[in-house]
Amino acid sequence: MSFKKTITTTIALGLLTASVLSTNVVSAATSSEAQEAITANKNATNDLLKQIESANTEVIGLDQKISTNASKIADQEAAITKANNQIESLSGQITDAQKEVSKRTVVLKKQLVTLQEKSGDAVSGNVYVDFLLNSNDLSDLVSRSFTINKLNQASKEALDDVNSAKAKLSGLKTEQENTKASLVATKTDLEKQKANLESLKSEADQKQTALSQKINDNKDELTALQADFDKASTEEADAAAKKAADDANNANNANNANNAKKDTPQPTSIDTPSDNKGGTSVFGGSGKVAGNSAGNSYAWGQCTWYVKSVAPWAGNNWGNGAQWGASAAAAGFTVNHIPAAGAIVSFAGGQMVGSWAADGTYGHVAYVQSYDAAAGTITITQGGMGFSNPAGPNTQTISNAGAFTYIHN
Secondary structure, eight states, X not given: OOHXXXXXXXXXXXXXXXXXXXXXXXXXXXXXXXXXXXXXXXXXXXXXXXXXXXXXXXXXXXXXXXXXXXXXXHHHHHHHHHHHXXXXXXXXXXXXXXXXXXXXXXXXXXXXXXXXXXXXXXXXXXXXXXXXXXXXXXXXXXXXXXXXXXXXXXXXXXXXHHHHHXXXXXXXXXXXXXXXXXXXXXXXXXXXXXXXXXXXXXXXXXXXXXXHHHHHHXXXXXXXXXXXXXXXXXXXXXXXXXXXXXXXXXXXXXXXXXXXXXXXOOOOOOOOOOTTGGGOOOOOTTSOOOSSOSSOOSOTTSHHHHHHHHOTTSOTTOOSGGGHHHHHHHTTOEEESOOXXXXXXXXXXXXXXXXXXXXXXXXXXXXXXXXXXXXXXXXXXXXXXXXXXXXXXEEEEESOGGGSXXXXX
């Protein structure tokens, strides 16, 4: 199964799960029914939060792959430019070699023609023959013959050398052209991969949007259910009080009335399910509700404690650093991959924070002091037991800013 098909199937299943979790706002007749509906709603929301966290990790991974792919394409383009320059250089050298071949060929031809020319006052009328016949003795004849042969051989070897150089240059040019063709093919394949990755990221972003919308719907439903619970609890308390009054009025005497009051069930106070149980944020309407945000309930020296101390608007029950994005989205905050000063940045488990990696299980959070859009970097302050100052601030500037999750107030 192809990479794209696998991821697409995963996204489709995620959206199907979100659809299955979808429920209509119901009206509960009793406080017990309302409480059961509230519990079911929160369970469904928790499932959605897990899916959002998974989708967020998926988007971050795709962003990293797209960045790596773009870097590879840039490398291929640089290699193609280098190959083009080498091909152009070799073409010029081949042209020069061809000119040298032509020039040496002309010289050799002239030399041969000269040796065959007639001489009017010579013995034989041929320059070559006369040169030999004018030898003083046998030794001179041999020497002259050797000289002529050597001149001819030197001219031939020079011509052969130039032709060999030309052939070698032509071979190098062909090799470079083949290399360029391979580089172009690889670049084309990388561009197709980049298009597929961008398509997958778009689908993953749509999944996140759909899940966030479902959480908003659940929050509206929870508000209605809470109202049903309050109404049912009030009606049940009123009914219990009325029953007690009726029993008292039916008593025959004060003593019997007092006894009746003792035996009459008193109004029962039904505790509203805590919105902090199980680490779930308080939901109400579609606005930002950070739950219990007063004070700082996180452990001193942890990254969450530091960020809560500098961003008091964050919730006290958002979980570990990797969970803050999903928890904040559930609480109605804007969560995306758009860097901004004053935002909280959340790192997934194992995600690189500059030169080091966030904990594989808990992730990491930090506070964004500034964002350099031109450089694609953010400067953050953070805390944690791994730093020399656990309570912070520990300042760091990291690149690839678009790969992280940001929570905006």
